[in-house]
Amino acid sequence: MEDEVKLMKGNEAIAHAAIRYGADGYFGYPITPQSEIMETLMDEKPWETTGMVVLQAESEVSAINMVYGGAACGKRVMTSSSSPGISLKQEGISYMAGAELPALIVNVMRGGPGLGTIQPSQADYFQTVKGGGHGDYRLITLAPASVQEMADHVALGFDLAFKYNNPAMILADGVIGQMMEKVILPEQKPRKTEEEIRKEQPWATLGKTHGRKPNIITSLELDPAVMEQNNIRFQQKYNQIEENEVIYEELLCDDAEYLIVAFGSTARISQTTVELARKEGIKVGLFRPITLWPFPKKKLKAYSEKVKGILTVELNAGQMVEDVKLAVECKIPVNFYGRLGGIVPTPDEVLDELKKLL
Amino acid sequence: MKHEIIIAGFGGQGVLSMGKILAYSGLMEDKEVAWFPSYGPEQRGGTANVTVILSDDKISSPVLHRFDIAIILNQPSLEKFESRVKSGGILIYDGNGITAPPTRKDIRIFHIDAMNTAVNEGNAKAFNMIVLGGMLKIEPMVTMESVMKGLKKSLPERHHKLLPMNEKAILRGMEIIEEI
Numbered sequence A: 001m002e003d004e005v006k007l008m009k010g011n012e013a014i015a016h017a018a019i020r021y022g023a024d025g026y027f028g029y030p031i032t033p034q035s036e037i038m039e040t041l042m043d044e045k046p047w048e049t050t051g052m053v054v055l056q057a058e059s060e061v062s063a064i065n066m067v068y069g070g071a072a073c074g075k076r077v078m079t080s081s082s083s084p085g086i087s088l089k090q091e092g093i094s095y096m097a098g099a100e101l102p103a104l105i106v107n108v109m110r111g112g113p114g115l116g117t118i119q120p121s122q123a124d125y126f127q128t129v130k131g132g133g134h135g136d137y138r139l140i141t142l143a144p145a146s147v148q149e150m151a152d153h154v155a156l157g158f159d160l161a162f163k164y165n166n167p168a169m170i171l172a173d174g175v176i177g178q179m180m181e182k183v184i185l186p187e188q189k190p191r192k193t194e195e196e197i198r199k200e201q202p203w204a205t206l207g208k209t210h211g212r213k214p215n216i217i218t219s220l221e222l223d224p225a226v227m228e229q230n231n232i233r234f235q236q237k238y239n240q241i242e243e244n245e246v247i248y249e250e251l252l253c254d255d256a257e258y259l260i261v262a263f264g265s266t267a268r269i270s271q272t273t274v275e276l277a278r279k280e281g282i283k284v285g286l287f288r289p290i291t292l293w294p295f296p297k298k299k300l301k302a303y304s305e306k307v308k309g310i311l312t313v314e315l316n317a318g319q320m321v322e323d324v325k326l327a328v329e330c331k332i333p334v335n336f337y338g339r340l341g342g343i344v345p346t347p348d349e350v351l352d353e354l355k356k357l358l
Numbered sequence B: 001m002k003h004e005i006i007i008a009g010f011g012g013q014g015v016l017s018m019g020k021i022l023a024y025s026g027l028m029e030d031k032e033v034a035w036f037p038s039y040g041p042e043q044r045g046g047t048a049n050v051t052v053i054l055s056d057d058k059i060s061s062p063v064l065h066r067f068d069i070a071i072i073l074n075q076p077s078l079e080k081f082e083s084r085v086k087s088g089g090i091l092i093y094d095g096n097g098i099t100a101p102p103t104r105k106d107i108r109i110f111h112i113d114a115m116n117t118a119v120n121e122g123n124a125k126a127f128n129m130i131v132l133g134g135m136l137k138i139e140p141m142v143t144m145e146s147v148m149k150g151l152k153k154s155l156p157e158r159h160h161k162l163l164p165m166n167e168k169a170i171l172r173g174m175e176i177i178e179e180i
Helices: A010-021 A035-044 A060-072 A083-088 A090-099 A125-129 A147-164 A174-178 A194-200 A224-244 A264-279 A297-303 A320-328 A347-357 B015-028 B075-084 B114-120 B124-138 B144-154 B157-176
Strands: A005-009 A025-028 A053-056 A077-081 A103-109 A140-142 A167-173 A180-184 A248-251 A258-261 A284-289 A291-293 A309-314 A334-338 B002-010 B032-037 B047-055 B067-072 B085-093 B108-111
Touching: A005 A010, A005 B015, A010 A035, A010 A103, A010 A147, A010 A174, A025 A035, A025 A060, A035 A053, A060 A077, A060 A083, A060 A090, A060 A103, A077 A083, A083 A090, A083 A103, A090 A167, A103 A147, A103 A174, A125 A167, A125 A291, A140 A147, A147 A167, A147 A174, A147 A180, A147 A224, A167 A174, A167 A264, A174 A264, A174 B032, A180 B015, A248 A264, A258 A264, A258 A347, A264 A284, A264 A309, A264 A347, A284 A297, A297 A320, A309 A320, A309 A347, A320 A334, A334 A347, B002 B015, B002 B075, B015 B032, B015 B047, B015 B124, B015 B144, B047 B075, B067 B075, B067 B124, B075 B085, B085 B124, B108 B124, B114 B124, B114 B157, B124 B144, B124 B157, B144 B157
Parallel strands: A025 A053, A025 A077, A077 A103, A103 A167, A140 A167, A258 A284, A258 A309, A309 A334, B002 B067, B067 B085, B085 B108
Antiparallel strands: A005 A180, A140 A291, A180 B032, A248 A284, B002 B047, B032 B047
16 A cells, blocks of 8 residues: 555645654644645644644744754754745744754745745745855755655655755745645655664754763854854855755756756646657757755756757746856856746747747 | 646636546546646635646646646636637537637537536536536546546545435536537
8 A cells, every 4th residue: 555646736745745754743834835734734643643743833933943943852843834934934944054953844935025926936946045044054955846756855855954964945836736646655654763863863952861961052153263163064064965965857858959947847847848849840858956956057067068058947037047057157048938926837838938049 | 648628617616626536537547647726816706727637648747728628617717718728629618607608610619508407406516527527428538437436536435425426417417518
């Protein structure tokens, strides 16, 4: 039964995958288009089975700080929200990066700025990969493009967060959150025992054992000389992540003369565009960054020697396109096509834009 | 084989659940399926629509501009989607609430008197299953057996006693659909 194919929404897949990962806690506050994450968790009542805590906090700020607290104890904890709610969580995310705490944050993006709209958007790319909160930190960012990846990225996000003691984010959008597709859920894993956490996360504040120094979790360091060293250590860690953890997908890129670069839902849309274009004899491939940070810049740079031009497609006014341009060092034309405020383009629309590049 | 379908009507007509049952039926036949709803305020009284794709191959975009089949259950949806049926495609509509019927000549147009039938037969809730039956008569993309299995999967167990009523409605829809 474990690998039974199920049909569910991306949001529901995240909830099921979190329980099956053996997550210790979820803290959230409802907001469209991701409310099914907490709804599903509440339906599943994992506190009766795995012992996972599911709690609706009084606000997003409260939820992210509960995550901070859980993470400080070495627990596998997560939160989720959509764009306006994620803005509220930024202080907590920066604090976790500063305190080197692992956690999983899910953003099912909707159109902004402000309260904006509830329809799909990818306009939080900058916020996610360029900072969001204050200080020189980086957020490991995964961009699922299917319901299956929504499920798979829960484990991937937690694993990376714990490998590097750094928060990780699943950056999805309303399309991926709301659509139903087939999914095979991962097998149920047991939650970590306290003994395992003490061993694997020796920094966790689980209560001092005899003979060891107290563990202190904080992002505060008033001595700038020490704080600089902390920052240098963070940067070394980020470099390591950039070196080791880049993930991307290539579709029909081998003989491609042109590339579409897109992530998440726009990658799915562009996939159909590639199929349509190929039928017309246009040699185009799709390059899909799966980690948005670390960004697959080396691979894109290599493509700049092979292809004649790139079209970047996003549900925003042009955000990832800046990283694409940096990666190819402006050696080839990089065009951009985006729809704003919750409007989603169709494959035909993207095809028309692609033809402007030829 | 691939079917790209839009189902559009008012919120509350069972548009999303009809799509869900169709998607589950596809799942029962091991097809690739995608179900993408319009979500949000339009569900509360305004127009609601859902894209359903059933395919033998992996599905790329869940967002489509043109459809093989449009199931239209109100006038605003007809205005929005009539032009987006592929040439040679199928448009099915319930005349209830339609003031200006479809006019295209390059597609096959079917009428189904589902709302009146459902009300007259004291089964208003099964309206959407009558419509689904009509579509399956014209385009039997999934077997009746799979539909019943899909229904069972998509309905919570406390509603399984309603399965025979739904089956009856699907069969009724197959009887009353007519080509214009």
